[in-house]
Amino acid sequence: MDLSQYAELFLAESREHLSACNQLLLDWERTPANSAPVGGLFRAVHTVKGMAATMGYGRVTDIAHRTENLLDLLRRGSRPATDELLQLLFRARDALEHAVELSVVGREDELDVAEVVADLESAAALVAPHPLAPSPRSGEGERGGDVPPAATGRLVQVTLRAEAPLKGGRALLALKRAQALGAVQGVTPPQAGFESDDFDGRFSFRLDSSAAAADIERAVRAAGDVEHVSVGGGGEERRAAAPRGGAAAAAAAEATPEKSRHIRVDLRRLDELMDLIGELVTVRGRLNELAAARRDPAVDDVAIQISRLSADLQAGIIQARMTPVWQVFDRFPRLVRDLARELDKQVAFRVEGKEIELDRAILDELGDPLLHLLRNAVDHGIETPAERRRGGKPPEGEIVLAAVRERASVAISVSDDGRGIDRARILERAKREGLVDPHAEALSDDQLLRVLARPGFSTAEAVTSVSGRGVGIDVAVTRIRALGGSIDIRTEAGKGTSFVLRLPVTLAIVRALIAGLGGERYALPLTYVAETVEFGVQPTTIVEGREAIVLHDRVVPLVHLRRMLGVSGDAPPRCPIIVLEMGERTSGIVVDGMLGQQEIVVKGFDPPQGTLPVFSGATIMGDGIPALILDAGGLV
Amino acid sequence: MSHTVLVCDDAIFMRTMISDILAQAGFEIVGEAETGSQAVEKYRQLKPDLVTMDIVMPDMGGIDAVREIVKQDPDAKILMCSAMGQQALVVEAIQAGARDFVVKPFQPSRVLEAVQRVLG
Numbered sequence: 143m144d145l146s147q148y149a150e151l152f153l154a155e156s157r158e159h160l161s162a163c164n165q166l167l168l169d170w171e172r173t174p175a176n177s178a179p180v181g182g183l184f185r186a187v188h189t190v191k192g193m194a195a196t197m198g199y200g201r202v203t204d205i206a207h208r209t210e211n212l213l214d215l216l217r218r219g220s221r222p223a224t225d226e227l228l229q230l231l232f233r234a235r236d237a238l239e240h241a242v243e244l245s246v247v248g249r250e251d252e253l254d255v256a257e258v259v260a261d262l263e264s265a266a267a268l269v270a271p272h273p274l275a276p277s278p279r280s281g282e283g284e285r286g287g288d289v290p291p292a293a294t295g296r297l298v299q300v301t302l303r304a305e306a307p308l309k310g311g312r313a314l315l316a317l318k319r320a321q322a323l324g325a326v327q328g329v330t331p332p333q334a335g336f337e338s339d340d341f342d343g344r345f346s347f348r349l350d351s352s353a354a355a356a357d358i359e360r361a362v363r364a365a366g367d368v369e370h371v372s373v374g375g376g377g378e379e380r381r382a383a384a385p386r387g388g389a390a391a392a393a394a395a396e397a398t399p400e401k402s403r404h405i406r407v408d409l410r411r412l413d414e415l416m417d418l419i420g421e422l423v424t425v426r427g428r429l430n431e432l433a434a435a436r437r438d439p440a441v442d443d444v445a446i447q448i449s450r451l452s453a454d455l456q457a458g459i460i461q462a463r464m465t466p467v468w469q470v471f472d473r474f475p476r477l478v479r480d481l482a483r484e485l486d487k488q489v490a491f492r493v494e495g496k497e498i499e500l501d502r503a504i505l506d507e508l509g510d511p512l513l514h515l516l517r518n519a520v521d522h523g524i525e526t527p528a529e530r531r532r533g534g535k536p537p538e539g540e541i542v543l544a545a546v547r548e549r550a551s552v553a554i555s556v557s558d559d560g561r562g563i564d565r566a567r568i569l570e571r572a573k574r575e576g577l578v579d580p581h582a583e584a585l586s587d588d589q590l591l592r593v594l595a596r597p598g599f600s601t602a603e604a605v606t607s608v609s610g611r612g613v614g615i616d617v618a619v620t621r622i623r624a625l626g627g628s629i630d631i632r633t634e635a636g637k638g639t640s641f642v643l644r645l646p647v648t649l650a651i652v653r654a655l656i657a658g659l660g661g662e663r664y665a666l667p668l669t670y671v672a673e674t675v676e677f678g679v680q681p682t683t684i685v686e687g688r689e690a691i692v693l694h695d696r697v698v699p700l701v702h703l704r705r706m707l708g709v710s711g712d713a714p715p716r717c718p719i720i721v722l723e724m725g726e727r728t729s730g731i732v733v734d735g736m737l738g739q740q741e742i743v744v745k746g747f748d749p750p751q752g753t754l755p756v757f758s759g760a761t762i763m764g765d766g767i768p769a770l771i772l773d774a775g776g777l778v
Numbered sequence: 779m780s781h782t783v784l785v786c787d788d789a790i791f792m793r794t795m796i797s798d799i800l801a802q803a804g805f806e807i808v809g810e811a812e813t814g815s816q817a818v819e820k821y822r823q824l825k826p827d828l829v830t831m832d833i834v835m836p837d838m839g840g841i842d843a844v845r846e847i848v849k850q851d852p853d854a855k856i857l858m859c860s861a862m863g864q865q866a867l868v869v870e871a872i873q874a875g876a877r878d879f880v881v882k883p884f885q886p887s888r889v890l891e892a893v894q895r896v897l898g
Contacts, residue, residue, distance in 0.1 A: 307881040308864065308865050308868050310868070310869050311868035314872045314873070315877075318872070337869045339865055365895070366878065
């Protein structure tokens with residue numbers, strides 16, 4: 143059988159389980175006496191092991207098997223976790239992740255797992271109740287000579303062939319065969335479930351028998367139509383599976399998960415669909431224009447229906463692309479913990495708004511910028527416990543990663559209660575490098591970010607070591623801008639720093655204002671458009687050397703697009719100003735005229751060298767002529 | 779010596795088919811029954827090595843017949859013949875003492891596998 147087609151599925155599912163392991167280990171570390179996470183860890187690792195074995199990934203299987211062994215011993219001993227054990231389990235999880243990633247790209251051989259495997263083995267030997275009791279394994283490779291444990295219930299897991307008819311009857315026959323060897327209990331799903339047509343042919347039970355694993359397996363297989371049998375060891379697990387009220391019900395629920403209502407879809411398929419719908423939207427625009435010109439009620443009718451249907455279709459596919467942010471956030475608790483440990487800092491990390499959704503394409507790009515910001519927060523923001531005490535703060539610092547939905551965008555913030563950024567130092571340096579007016583007395587938050595986001599500036603050693611900020615900020619800013627988003631910074635000396643990233647919910651199709659300028663059309667996504675006012679009517683003033691208007695008691699600096707793009711000719715005397723708002727920052731874009739609003743399909747583009755950084759992409763208008771999309775982030 | 783078989787089904791077509799499959803495999807068909815009560819009666823007379831039992835039959839159903847036969851002879855080896863969708867009935871028959879089952883439409887190989895399991 144060609145297994146390569148399953149590799150992606152294996153990877154995705156393994157990642158999920160390993161991510162869950164991280165969370166469980168962190169929980170366990172927080173309250174070492176509560177060993178509740180062990181069960182979940184055991185199951186996750188067990189699942190990865192099963193999948194890896196099927197794929198033929200020997201090293202993944204090996205690490206998983208040994209980790210599972212150790213977890214099994216810990217689970218049965220229900221002992222509190224020592225720091226040493228937890229660190230080992232963290233390491234094993236990481237090794238497993240590494241092995242999974244390398245295996246699917248065929249580089250498994252590069253792995254050296256000897257060390258972690260040896261450590262797992264010696265830890266297991268220490269934890270084992272009897273010195274080196276034969277470790278219970280699933281049936282494979284241990285036939286005949288298997289020394290059976292004392293007559294305790296052994297877990298037997300059976301999977302019937304998928305094509306087997308009336309699986310319930312077959313399962314019952316298997317149980318009867320097993321009963322010939324000893325008492326059967328803890329059948330999951332409960333036997334009554336066998337009569338249901340939904341029974342999928344997977345079941346397990348406890349068998350009180352001293353028969354060898356191979357004999358048990360043979361007996362069960364004799365019932366016919368058996369695809370797979372695994373015979374495990376006895377022990378504490380039986381508590382969970384024994385038919386005692388709630389526990390049994392819980393075990394049953396676990397063994398037969400509700401039929402999943404989700405399927406996995408390759409992201410590329412969604413992208414293709416999105417592209418097709420994008421074309422449909424373009425054609426729809428053209429149809430609307432034609433219908434408007436025709437003034438034929440019948441054509442109008444069809445055009446309206448097509449509009450409605452394609453809008454629904456579009457909304458549906460966008461919804462299908464939405465992914466909760468936890469898929470990216472979930473790896474950060476571990477990262478923050480590791481970093482804090484390494485730097486001898488105490489950090490409480492909190493995540494809020496995990497369920498907020500973003501387009502998958504945007505979410506995928508967020509990992510690195512957030513990583514930079516979190517790393518900075520731990521490394522440079524949070525002080526050492528001693529320093530915090532001197533400053534009258536609790537020794538444990540706090541970092542909060544939060545997602546909040548705001549109209550058509552999502553705001554993601556990374557906040558710490560650390561020392562804040564030293565503005566004076568940054569200002570001094572910025573002046574020296576000629577980045578700000580030499581007479582400036584202070585840096586506003588916006589100016590601060592602008593300075594920090596300059597690539598050459600931010601990596602300068604003096605800044606990072608003294609003020610503690612800068613590394614990677616330029617990377618983060620660039621990445622977020624490319625996504626049509628913005629970054630804001632708030633910082634207060636001694637109180638902390640907070641970065642707020644604002645991102646559009648989806649990239650693919652946006653409503654945009656179409657502005658005309660010198661015969662060309664430009665699209666401005668509505669996400670950041672606050673309002674439009676008229677230039678020539680609104681009085682202008684000069685603020686800090688820039689032309690601006692005052693709107694609702696706020697100063698809005700103006701950008702003349704015509705001048706900025708170097709379009710020749712004069713602007714009409716009265717023309718619209720499109721007011722953009724990104725967080726606290728605003729800007730008024732002066733264009734020649736407004737040509738209405740419409741949905742545009744965003745196509746990424748690689749701007750030629752020397753292009754002003756004010757375009758985020760291009761789109762095809764209803765008449766088939768392309769238009770550039772203005773990047774709000776580059777204009778405010 | 780070949781194994782003896784009692785074939786119970788209310789449809790001649792089915793009885794013929796099962797008989798053919800088993801006879802070709804070397805079994806000796808010693809009797810046929812059209813109802814559950816006939817099946818019980820003939821089992822008592824013939825003491826066959828194997829019974830194939832349809833579930834739905836007039837007079838006395840197959841499951842009741844299994845109960846009666848097993849009551850008389852706990853070692854009776856009965857193979858149920860079921861249709862798709864009769865999961866609950868098959869489960870009931872097994873609880874009553876049937877040793878295995880085959881599902882219509884019959885595939886000779888699967889019938890023989892089941893017979894081997896029952897006799898094995």
